[in-house]
Amino acid sequence: MCAVIRVLLADDEALIRTGVRAILGAAPDVEVVAEAADGHQAVEQTRAYRPDVVLLDIQMPVLDGLSAAAELRRVAPATAVVMLTTFGEDEYVAAALEAGVSGFLLKSGDPYELMAAVRAAHEGAAFLSPRVARQVIAQLSGELPARRQAARAKVAVLTPRERDVLALLGAGLSNAEIGRRLFLVEGTVKAHVSALMTRLGVRNRVQAAIVAHEAGLLAEDD
Structure with a gap:
């Protein structure tokens, strides 16, 4: 039996929390252990419950989502x-990346993406909703063609296997899932991920996923 993923849901809108809780509650491997209506509560609830994943609204009262994310990285690095x-909040994305988030998800997105994001984050993977990924890429630079060119130049130095791994990483797959897809043991995938992140000059899987999207390695980005 799979371990249950413990989730803390933080959003100042009760209706959003109710909807997200209902979606997550339908999954046998996910449990919402606590809710928070502001960033300060999110940090305190995380201290108390030690969830595996925190779903954190980027804009909240008392302590905004970005500040809360940075504090969570300090007090609960394993979460x-x-x-x-x-839409319209993409100006915060660069700062969120600096805070070390595991992914970005649209509130209005497909429920499948919500479940995929929670599971990917729990397994140490990065998750970018395809629509969010396009916003992220556009926001990080006003000159998207230049970013695409730079990303493709970075990817060009990778081995074919590293490019395969990067594409699947960009799609939100965990090391174990990548291994199954490419018929590799998980330790080998981990070594490939470490090597390609060094060669790309990125610090985490989300930044690597953005490069994958910018370079057009995912079908929906072509």
Whole structure:
């Protein structure tokens, strides 16, 4: 039997929390252990419950989502953070990356993406909703063609196997899932991920996933 993923849900809108809780409650491997209505509560609830994943609204009262994410990285480094965003909030994405979040998810997105994001974050993977990924890429630079060119140049130095791993990482797969897809043991995948992150000059899986999207390695980005 799979271990249950313990989730803390932080959003100042009760209706959003109710909807997300209902979606997560339908999954046998996920349990919402606590809720928070502001960033300060999210940090305190994380201290108390030690969830595996925190779903964190990027804009909240008392302590905003970005500040809360940074504090969570300090007080609970083993807890993964997935940012809940809406269109028009992409100006916060760069700062969220600096805070070390595990992914970005649209509140109005497909319920499947919500479940995929929680599971990916729990397994140490990065998750970017395809629509969020396009916003992220556009926001990080006003000159998208230049970013695509730079990303493709970075990817060009990778081995074919590293490019395969990067594409699957960009799709939100964990090391174990990548291994199954490419018929590799998980330790080999981990070594490939470490090597490609060094060669790409990125610090975490989300930044690597962004490079994968910018370079057009995912079908939906072509």
